[in-house]
Structure formats: C-alpha cells, structure tokens
Amino acid sequence: MSTFTRLLRALPAMAFLVVFGTAATASASTMEDIMERGTLRVAVQTQGPPISFVDAHGERTGLAVEVVRNMAEDMGVELELQDYSWQGLIPALLSGKADLIAADMTPTPKRATQLLFTEPIFFTEIIAFANEDKGYSHWEDLKEEGATIGAPEASTYAAAADIKLPELTMKEYQGGTAATAQAVSSGRVDAGISDSGTIKAFLEDYPEFEVLEGTLRKEPLSFATRPDSVHLLMFMDNYIRFTEHSGQLGELLDYWWNTQDWEEDH
The missing domain is CATH 3.40.190.10 (Periplasmic binding protein-like II)
Known part of the structure; x- marks a missing residue:
C-alpha cells in the first residue's frame, strides 16, 4: 500500500x-x-x-x-x-x-x-383556574362560546390551551402567572392557565379563585x-x-x- x-x-x-x-x-x-x-x-x-x-x-x-x-x-x-x-x-x-x-x-x-x-x-400539571362566581367546575366547561382565557406570554401553558381549547380567545400576558391572575381577578379574562404548583401560591391572595378539575397536560x-x-x-x-x-x-x-x-x- x-x-x-x-x-x-x-x-x-x-x-x-x-x-x-x-x-x-x-x-x-x-x-x-x-x-x-x-x-x-x-x-x-x-x-x-x-x-x-x-x-x-x-x-x-x-x-x-x-x-x-x-x-x-x-x-x-x-x-x-x-x-x-x-x-x-x-x-x-x-x-x-x-x-x-x-x-x-x-x-x-x-x-x-x-x-x-x-x-x-x-413534573407539573397544567391546570385552569377562574373566579368562583363564573360557575365553572372543569376546564372543559370553558369551551362555552365567548369565553376568554389568559396565560403567561410565550409559555407552554398558552400552547396547551391552544391545543385543548382552540376555539377560545387567548390573551397572553407579560409577567407570568402573576399578571394572568390579576387579569382573571379583574374580569379581563374568564379563566387563566397555569401549573398546579405555581397557582397554589396565589390562592391566599385571591380567595375568590377556584382551581378547575382536570389536567390539560402534564409536563417535565x-x-x-x-x-x-x-x-x-x-x-x-x-x-x-x-x-x-x-x-x-x-x-x-x-x-x-x-x-x-x-x-x-x-
């Protein structure tokens, strides 16, 4: 060679x-x-x-x-x-x-x-929450016509909602779950999307919130x-x-x- x-x-x-x-x-x-x-x-x-x-x-x-x-x-x-x-x-x-x-x-x-x-x-579970007086019990109840939902901007929460609730109007907020919670509390949206761990931290400040039954998605x-x-x-x-x-x-x-x-x- x-x-x-x-x-x-x-x-x-x-x-x-x-x-x-x-x-x-x-x-x-x-x-x-x-x-x-x-x-x-x-x-x-x-x-x-x-x-x-x-x-x-x-x-x-x-x-x-x-x-x-x-x-x-x-x-x-x-x-x-x-x-x-x-x-x-x-x-x-x-x-x-x-x-x-x-x-x-x-x-x-x-x-x-x-x-x-x-x-x-x-791992965490993506869930929905709303004011108690809205009368929702499960996240699928949000499918009613005209409902609006909020989620942190560019988050996988918003992406999960787009997949599970594509017919609803989505509003994304800078400032994460804190800004979303404020929007739900003030009535600017009918419900918010977050994760099970994060939303627990807001329940004391917003006693009017109710975590809706069911999980939109589980994520790592x-x-x-x-x-x-x-x-x-x-x-x-x-x-x-x-x-x-x-x-x-x-x-x-x-x-x-x-x-x-x-x-x-x-």
Missing part, C-alpha cells in the same frame, strides 16, 4: 479526531470558566413563587434558586443570580451572560433547537444551558440524579412544590 493510499484511508479518522477533539474542548470551556472565575452565573425568572421570588426578608429564594444554591456550594463556587423576565432568560444564556437557566422551563422541541436541557427535575420541567456546554450539562444531570437518590431533591420538592410549608418562612 502506498503512502498516499494510507493517507487517504486515514483522513476520515483524522477528521473525526479534529471535529470531536474541538467539540470536547468547546464543551469543557463553560465548566472551566465557572471553576476558574469561582462563580456560577444563573439566570432566574421574576415571575414569583414558588420557583423564584424575593421574600419578605428581601432575599431571592424559591425552588429553582435553592437547587442551584446547593449546586454552587457543592461545586465550591459562589452563586451569582441574574434576574430576568421570562422572555429575557434564553437571550441572556445564549449571549454568554449566564451559564445556565434555572426556571420552570419545559424542554419543548423548539427550545431544544437552541438549548441543551437537563433531565427533568420534576428542566434547567438549560448552551449547546457548547456539554460538560456542564453532564454535571447537572449527574447532580440531579445524585440529589434525587440522596433525598435532598425530594425534600426541596416537598417544601417548595408539593406543599405550601414555605409560606410561613418567607
């Missing part, structure tokens, strides 16, 4: 090493940057409890915040929380301002074209990072599994999501 022929046969393997060697270097860069700077930069949302909010003591807390707070501590780095609106989370991550997004974000196929998502941290919720941050993604997946098996994640979920115990402390 000539030297030229051997070179031709070796080219595919060489190309593989170049491509994947470069990818390995790129994927490790985010983790290396975190460890070198000693800070984990996390984009969180401003939409309110129980995921991320400022409590009565002026401290940022919530389920997502406490998960990444523990994560940063276990990594041996400081935590830097960056507060954004829902619409600002992905741009902040892709622009390099943040290392990851810690929010109640559903890993939809469209979002996955831009981001790398972790394994689901937990995950954290996200950039496509070049494979090492960080693998670390987060490992961290989720580790804290799940140790019981630490379950304790946080019970405190923040499955019950309302956190309200007395915050």
Whole structure:
C-alpha cells in the first residue's frame, strides 16, 4: 500500500479526531470558566413563587434558586443570580451572560433547537383556574362560546390551551402567572392557565379563585444551558440524579412544590 493510499484511508479518522477533539474542548470551556472565575452565573425568572421570588426578608429564594444554591456550594463556587423576565432568560444564556437557566422551563422541541436541557427535575400539571362566581367546575366547561382565557406570554401553558381549547380567545400576558391572575381577578379574562404548583401560591391572595378539575397536560420541567456546554450539562444531570437518590431533591420538592410549608418562612 502506498503512502498516499494510507493517507487517504486515514483522513476520515483524522477528521473525526479534529471535529470531536474541538467539540470536547468547546464543551469543557463553560465548566472551566465557572471553576476558574469561582462563580456560577444563573439566570432566574421574576415571575414569583414558588420557583423564584424575593421574600419578605428581601432575599431571592424559591425552588429553582435553592437547587442551584446547593449546586454552587457543592461545586465550591459562589452563586451569582441574574434576574430576568421570562422572555429575557434564553437571550441572556445564549449571549454568554449566564451559564445556565434555572426556571420552570419545559424542554419543548423548539427550545431544544437552541438549548441543551437537563433531565427533568420534576413534573407539573397544567391546570385552569377562574373566579368562583363564573360557575365553572372543569376546564372543559370553558369551551362555552365567548369565553376568554389568559396565560403567561410565550409559555407552554398558552400552547396547551391552544391545543385543548382552540376555539377560545387567548390573551397572553407579560409577567407570568402573576399578571394572568390579576387579569382573571379583574374580569379581563374568564379563566387563566397555569401549573398546579405555581397557582397554589396565589390562592391566599385571591380567595375568590377556584382551581378547575382536570389536567390539560402534564409536563417535565428542566434547567438549560448552551449547546457548547456539554460538560456542564453532564454535571447537572449527574447532580440531579445524585440529589434525587440522596433525598435532598425530594425534600426541596416537598417544601417548595408539593406543599405550601414555605409560606410561613418567607
């Protein structure tokens, strides 16, 4: 076999090493940057409890915040929380301002074209709510002619409502479930769409609300990072599994999501 022929046969393997060697270097860069700077930069949302909010003591807390707070501590780095609106989370991550997004974000196929998502941290149920005097009992009662529904802007809640209730008028609100709840309370819409965990936080402030029976859809919720941050993604997946098996994640979920115990402390 000539030297030229051997070179031709070796080219595919060489190309593989170049491509994947470069990818390995790129994927490790985010983790290396975190460890070198000693800070984990996390984009969180401003939409309110129980995921991320400022409590009565002026401290940022919530389920997502406490998960990444523990994560940063276990990594041996400081935590830097960056507060954004829902619409600002992905741009902040892709622009390099943040290392990851810690929010109640559903890993939809469209979002996955831009981001790398972790394994689901937990699952939630998308539900409908309305003022008691509306007389609705089940979300399917909303199908009556002329009903209007509200949901957070660009959310999977709105997407679920479009699928399950396509004949209804949809109004999307900036400001998440808080803005949607205000719209329902004031009568600007007949009902709102949110998730089972988030709406619990608003029932005390809006005693006139009734959670309607039935689930529009069940969804996984995950954290996200950039496509070049494979090492960080693998670390987060490992961290989720580790804290799940140790019981630490379950304790946080019970405190923040499955019950309302956190309200007395915050």
